[in-house]
Amino acid sequence: MASHLETTAISLSRELGTLDLGGRLALVAGADGRAVFTTSLGIEDQVITAAIGLNRLPIEVATLDTGRLFKETAELIGETEDRFGIEIVRFHPLKDEVDEYAARYGLNGFYESVEARHACCGVRKLKPLARALEGASFWITGLRRGQSGSRAETPFAEYDAERNLIKVNPLADWDIRALRAYVADNAVPVNPLHARGYPSIGCEPCTRAIKPGEPERAGRWWWENDEKRECGLHVPEAAIPSLNSSSL
Numbered sequence: 607m608a609s610h611l612e613t614t615a616i617s618l619s620r621e622l623g624t625l626d627l628g629g630r631l632a633l634v635a636g637a638d639g640r641a642v643f644t645t646s647l648g649i650e651d652q653v654i655t656a657a658i659g660l661n662r663l664p665i666e667v668a669t670l671d672t673g674r675l676f677k678e679t680a681e682l683i684g685e686t687e688d689r690f691g692i693e694i695v696r697f698h699p700l701k702d703e704v705d706e707y708a709a710r711y712g713l714n715g716f717y718e719s720v721e722a723r724h725a726c727c728g729v730r731k732l733k734p735l736a737r738a739l740e741g742a743s744f745w746i747t748g749l750r751r752g753q754s755g756s757r758a759e760t761p762f763a764e765y766d767a768e769r770n771l772i773k774v775n776p777l778a779d780w781d782i783r784a785l786r787a788y789v790a791d792n793a794v795p796v797n798p799l800h801a802r803g804y805p806s807i808g809c810e811p812c813t814r815a816i817k818p819g820e821p822e823r824a825g826r827w828w829w830e831n832d833e834k835r836e837c838g839l840h841v842p843e844a845a846i847p848s849l850n851s852s853s854l
């Protein structure tokens with residue numbers, strides 16, 4: 607039988623589909639429970655941050671400062687805070703866990719195996735994410751259906767059983783042209799790497815520019831041979847065996 611949160615997510619998803627971006631975020635901000643938006647400073651997330659800041663919505667904005675970000679990304683955090691007068695709370699990996707990872711796999715061990723890569727994302731992203739979402743009822747993300755085949759069915763809202771909250775994807779039906787138009791209309795600062803061939807930007811050692819005609823996320827963990835490669839933030843841990851078996 608569907609839980610209360612599951613049925614709430616289904617009806618919320620329907621309602622969100624009838625609203626524009628500001629309306630979608632306002633609906634979540636006005637609902638019972640804490641709403642947390644996690645930004646990676648990509649163009650999608652910059653648009654959501656702008657909509658939160660410009661509309662003064664009571665939504666917490668957080669970012670996962672993995673310690674391996676591009677310099678351009680790190681600089682954009684402060685620039686975005688200044689532009690919209692908001693605080694972006696930084697969540698860092700724990701030093702002991704990073705040290706344990708490095709001792710076991712090597713600091714850049716993520717190139718050697720999928721298991722090592724998932725373990726690094728676990729320490730630098732998943733664990734800080736869990737801290738960012740502690741006690742939250744809603745988790746707002748910048749996922750879009752057009753980003754990759756594995757995201758093609760992204761709903762506006764869905765029940766996240768692993769974290770027992772409702773995940774909200776207010777840009778699910780947006781395309782890149784709509785994002786660029788919003789950025790231009792609202793003077794939204796964006797990562798200069800986008801103009802250098804990086805539509806999707808993660809940690810520096812794990813992101814490359816894409817070639818013409820490649821999918822938007824082809825530059826993420828490019829050395830892995832798996833169409834559905836993700837860091838684990840947006841797929842259940844059960845689908846990532848090494849995250850379950852790893853003690854890190």
Ligand code: SF4
Nearest residue numbers: 716726727730809812
């Ligand atoms: S993207 Fe790369 S550097 Fe960043 S947490 Fe994952 S494996 Fe580690």
